[in-house]
Amino acid sequence: MTSKTAYNIAIVGATGAVGQKIVQILEDKKFPIDTLKLLSSERSAGKKLLFNNQEIIVEKATAESFAGIDIALFSAGGSVSKALAPKAVEHGAVVIDNTSAFRMDENVPLVVPEVNESDIKAHNGIIANPNCSTIQMVAALQPLKKAFGLSRVIVSTYQAVSGSGNQACNELENQTKQYLENQEMTAELLPVKGDKKHFPIAFNALPQIDVFQENGYTFEEMKMINETKKIMHSPELSVVATCVRLPFFTSHAESVYVELEQDNLAVKDLWDVLTNAEGVVLEDDPSTQTYPTPLSAANKEEVFVGRVRKDIDKSNGFHLWVVSDNLLKGAAWNTVQIAERLIQNNWL
Numbered sequence: 001m002t003s004k005t006a007y008n009i010a011i012v013g014a015t016g017a018v019g020q021k022i023v024q025i026l027e028d029k030k031f032p033i034d035t036l037k038l039l040s041s042e043r044s045a046g047k048k049l050l051f052n053n054q055e056i057i058v059e060k061a062t063a064e065s066f067a068g069i070d071i072a073l074f075s076a077g078g079s080v081s082k083a084l085a086p087k088a089v090e091h092g093a094v095v096i097d098n099t100s101a102f103r104m105d106e107n108v109p110l111v112v113p114e115v116n117e118s119d120i121k122a123h124n125g126i127i128a129n130p131n132c133s134t135i136q137m138v139a140a141l142q143p144l145k146k147a148f149g150l151s152r153v154i155v156s157t158y159q160a161v162s163g164s165g166n167q168a169c170n171e172l173e174n175q176t177k178q179y180l181e182n183q184e185m186t187a188e189l190l191p192v193k194g195d196k197k198h199f200p201i202a203f204n205a206l207p208q209i210d211v212f213q214e215n216g217y218t219f220e221e222m223k224m225i226n227e228t229k230k231i232m233h234s235p236e237l238s239v240v241a242t243c244v245r246l247p248f249f250t251s252h253a254e255s256v257y258v259e260l261e262q263d264n265l266a267v268k269d270l271w272d273v274l275t276n277a278e279g280v281v282l283e284d285d286p287s288t289q290t291y292p293t294p295l296s297a298a299n300k301e302e303v304f305v306g307r308v309r310k311d312i313d314k315s316n317g318f319h320l321w322v323v324s325d326n327l328l329k330g331a332a333w334n335t336v337q338i339a340e341r342l343i344q345n346n347w348l
């Protein structure tokens with residue numbers, strides 16, 4: 001395996017919002033590919049997609065799809081991963097999974113390369129890609145934790161509809177047209193496919209992402225809480241989240257309050273650390289109205305941070321505004337980055 005210079009790659013969910021971005025990044029980054037297999041459900045099987053100007057016919061994903069595959073990138077929902085990822089591993093592939101199926105499994109590394117690249121090495125065939133809103137937050141917090149220590153995180157999210165896939169984007173588009181034409185808006189998907197009620201997302205804000213848990217938090221909120229502790233190796237870290245869906249297509253934004261272990265720091269101290277942090281871009285100058293927005297971060301790989309402020313009352317408290325493209329760093333780019341590091345470090 002280590003002597004290979006090109007790899008057989010499969011993408012499960014290749015026709016989806018994340019899968020399409022993975023295809024694009026593999027092409028843009030000139031990932032060393034021998035063969036590329038594009039897999040979907042029966043619905044899209046037979047469809048033709050372009051890769052490096054060559055047509056590839058999409059195939060239905062089955063247990064037998066993974067013969068000869070070195071790396072399988074999954075983004076077709078948790079139930080598909082649970083059913084097919086172990087089959088891919090049986091065929092000798094390493095799976096990088098974008099769903100929540102294995103993230104909290106203690107035998108599965110949960111990885112943001114800028115934060116915990118070395119965890120990849122301990123994989124047993126499956127590596128999990130964290131939730132999109134978690135990835136961008138830990139990328140911004142890890143350098144602060146390293147420099148100053150971190151004891152508490154309170155995050156409120158402003159999340160794009162593409163986080164719920166292609167159908168949610170269609171729903172926002174249709175509802176926007178309906179609203180502007182004075183028609184009743186039809187809501188069939190959001191906040192959560194399969195939940196009892198649906199509400200319009202156009203011209204609205206929905207304080208529910210994923211289903212409610214017994215403790216009153218949503219699954220998205222609990223993902224942010226539990227995944228942050230696992231990725232940062234900080235079980236004792238105090239983390240709490242409120243996750244909200246808003247009517248724009250791409251990039252999640254987050255208002256993050258942190259308490260650092262070191263006291264009496266100035267905004268400049270945090271700027272200095274964030275300026276030098278891998279994968280992070282500081283865009284913070286109130287005098288020129290410089291700060292990141294979902295539109296400015298869209299189609300970019302980095303995590304953007306602005307609006308760094310010292311808390312009014314707490315001397316070790318700071319507020320940050322963190323924005324990143326949920327389909328790129330939040331999903332496809334983080335996945336491909338893990339695949340790159342697997343190869344570079346001979347950890348396949």
Ligand SMILES: NC(=O)c1ccc[n+]([C@@H]2O[C@H](COP(=O)([O-])OP(=O)(O)OC[C@H]3O[C@@H](n4cnc5c(N)ncnc54)[C@H](OP(=O)(O)O)[C@@H]3O)[C@@H](O)[C@H]2O)c1
Pocket residue numbers: 012013014015016017018019039040041042043044045061075076077078080098099100130131132162163164165166167326327330331
């Ligand atoms: N969107 C994000 O920001 C984001 C970020 C991180 C993680 N994720 C996770 O990634 C996964 C996919 O999300 P998405 O936004 O790309 O969804 P999406 O746009 O709805 O795409 C779903 C993909 O899965 C395929 N699929 C569905 N059922 C299948 C089955 N039974 N067998 C094989 N393929 C099947 C679909 O194929 P067809 O074309 O045949 O329907 C399509 O390619 C989800 O688990 C999601 O939670 C999403």
